């Protein structure tokens with residue numbers, strides 16, 4: 001197998017007497033759309049800043065295409081950084097320059113041949129669907145359009161990896177969708193690798209093939225995006241995943257049912273036989289009160305909210321049996 005694009009080996013970052021990142025290891029392969037999620041203050045931004053050494057790790061090593069960049073001299077590091085593009089939550093465009101000049105500026109700074117600069121900039125503006133806005137200024141654009149300019153600017157130098165720190169977090173849902181679709185579209189045509197930080201779990205499950213969850217500086221869980229959403233292990237991950245399904249139900253449903261449960265099943269496990277078997281074998285009723293199918297990395301994941309009615313003994317037996325067949329979590333009441 002070829003060398004991974006990026007490998008973090010036990011990276012820690014210490015500020016004063018606290019660790020913002022502790023012992024974080026991860027591997028990103030060419031073509032990955034790798035996401036990092038986690039609550040505010042988890043250390044996501046600090047971790048991503050170690051990738052291009054905007055933040056120097058206190059301990060640990062960073063490898064880019066197999067080369068330990070934590071050991072490079074300034075000149076070699078500068079060369080490596082050209083292969084690492086970055087976009088930010090607040091776009092960081094130059095206000096007094098046109099859209100075109102914003103992209104050209106990045107190409108100039110990276111030493112692109114003079115006669116290619118404008119052509120390349122227009123090519124990338126076209127790729128993000130903004131060629132016709134080239135002469136406008138950032139203030140003339142929507143948030144989604146500004147971020148698409150930032151994407152064009154970052155990709156114009158053809159980096160190997162694009163780092164995105166909360167690139168959609170300042171945007172409303174429509175603009176978020178616009179930026180997400182732009183990234184997906186580009187990704188389907190170019191062999192770019194993306195490392196994307198977000199606290200928006202809906203963005204995470206539509207974009208990523210792999211995901212790492214951070215909390216208190218540590219990576220607490222990582223794996224294929226589908227697997228993490230289908231079967232979260234850590235309490236923090238469970239809570240992030242569960243709230244991302246938006247299973248809020250009216251209070252009346254909770255008054256009516258003693259307890260509600262969420263069954264998560266992968267698309268090829270049909271739930272009907274399980275529900276009917278449980279009601280038959282354990283003499284309980286299993287009303288279905290909500291549910292949906294989500295697609296993650298193109299694969300269906302079913303989420304079903306059920307009640308379990310019957311005497312206590314039968315209910316316990318039914319619950320225990322379901323747990324041997326599928327993932328079952330208790331659903332707690334949340335105000336909308």
Ligand SMILES: Nc1ncnc2c1ncn2[C@@H]1O[C@H](COP(=O)(O)OP(=O)(O)OP(=O)(O)O)[C@@H](O)[C@H]1O
Pocket residue numbers: 015016019020038039040041042043044045046047199
């Ligand atoms: N330069 C710094 N000096 C001191 N402490 C810092 C510095 N940068 C970050 N921290 C602390 O490190 C911790 C992790 O911060 P970081 O910004 O990486 O979190 P985050 O996961 O990106 O959070 P958010 O989702 O809010 O962006 C926080 O407790 C933060 O206060």
Ligand SMILES: [Mg+2]
Pocket residue numbers: 044045046166
């Ligand atoms: Mg952050």
